[in-house]
Amino acid sequence: MDIDLEEHQVDLADTARRFFESRSPISAVRDWEASEAGYAPEVWREMARLGWLRLGHPESAGGVGGGVLELSVIYQAMGRTLAPVPHLESAVVSAGVLAAAGTAVAREALEQVLAGTTIVVPALAEDDAGFGPDAIALPGKLEADGALRLDGSKILVGYANSARHLLVAARTAGPSAAASGITLALVDTAAAGVQLTRLPNLAGYPLYATTFDSVTVDPQAVLGEAGAGWELLAPVLDRAAVLRAAQIQGAAERLLELSVAYAGQRTPCTRVSPSSWTPTCSCSPGAAATGNST
């Protein structure tokens, strides 16, 4: 297996690194984390203009081709600056499922997601925060007309406050641990009975609990075949895991660089004087450029 980057991938890596270093400095990241939205809408729009939301999806689905390797170099660059954007949630996981579902509603939503005009985020984890199909227990009742009724909660939903739709995985049939019996649906975040609750966390990441109180989803918004949702989800989650790892690797690489630079210039701790004192302690290694990776 050859995993060396080709020339166009090296170029993409350089572009991505320069892009995030200039658009997403750590001071801006801190401001975005503290903001209501919790992400960087300008950076997101520019990423859309660069076609980076279409990356990794085939042209037949409205994408621009490319694969995990192209996405990885972008994720490494994102990780280096901790750029808070809902790319993994919207442009990888949700877009991947929408592309695979192929229904009319899915195709329409997919084009908006790839254009960056709509954000769709997956709502998968529940109380036990497990990752597998056995962790999907949210009761979904399929009505006679094909509509889906949801009652229950999802947690650890990233960027839910900025999303137009949630990609919800519900259990509509079968024993609670089975991969079959899981149904996916697009749920409007503004629909009656949907409630979002912010979950404070260690990383300043805009995580939400989403609660569904007798929420009825149109039959058209059910994605793929009822009960076969995990087949759509599983390959996309595998890809997402690789990209998250690339993002963490980028953050770790940057942390190493900062640590080496700090060790090279440090006398035990930089002195400050009352007049020049600033809130960012110069004694904190990496205080200027690191944070909590998610």
Place this chain on the structure above:
Amino acid sequence: MVRGRGVLGLRHRVHPEGLGPGWIGLTWPREYGGQGRPAIDQLILSEELTYRDAPLINNIGWGLAAGALLRGGTEAQKQKFLPPILRTEVFWAEGYTEPEAGSDLASLSTRAVRDGDEWVVNGQKTFTTWGSRADMLYLAARTDPEAPRHRGITIFGLPVHQPGVSFAPLFNLGGGRQNHTFLDNARVPDENMIGQEGRGWDLIMGGFYGGNIGAAYMDAQQQLDKVVAYSKKAKRNGRRLIDDPVVRDQLAEMDLLVQAERLLTYESLSNVQSRRPPVFAGAIGTVVNKESMTRFAELTNLILGPLAQLAAGSSWTPIDVASGGPEAWFRTSIRNHAGGTPQVKRMVLATRGLGLPR
């Protein structure tokens, strides 16, 4: 020795501005307002207070400063300084660490120069706990730059409320405030010199390795108890966490870490009571505590899983522990340095404990 958990029911009795009546100075001699009780009483109280997240208001006062005063202070100093500490009227801040002298404290460079019956102090301290709230600074300063570096240091009780002393806030990852402390021709009367001139290092070492027996492991005990309670309640993969052999193994390891620290502390106490040199065991306990903390935090997060990232305050937060929980990750990085890093303590073990050459 029993754990003594729950015996005192302290939660409702902790004074909002400090410890309850009679709980400071438990082991001090009666003539200074203490109760003259044995060190074991102090440890039992420390266990209870730590387990219940009692606020350790003015701990630099009743811990560090009072310890040094009792060991090296004059009779007049004891009479003057100890009673206000007992009544939580006078707050003390710690003035050891400097920008270029942390774990290697003996390289401190804050200078005190005699001027008649006063000393004039210039320099900078940092990570000053309680600084901005303090009335007095428990200060280590260099009085003889020509002497070998351990021999030129003197301890003072420096009044904070004077023009030559200023603070700038330093917020740490644990959510607490420490300070940069600037000493610019600050003045301290000669009568506030604690111990002999140039012999401050002995007091410093006595404070670290002598009578100050804390019960940091009760933070861990509290966290372990909550993780166990959570594991009995929460389900993953269709079964309770406590029934998962991997989780049980992790919980057992956490308990081992807590018990090892507890027993080393008891050994330390026993050394103090029987007047055996406490240096060796004290340093082992510190190393074990500091090195266990990261592992303890890691095990907690492994058991709690992705929910470990949630901060206190939501109904999905798995455990709510003021002194630990998810923030334990951050706290380990702070506590690793407080009082000297484990690497420095290992050096003490090697030289003082095992008699190895420097």
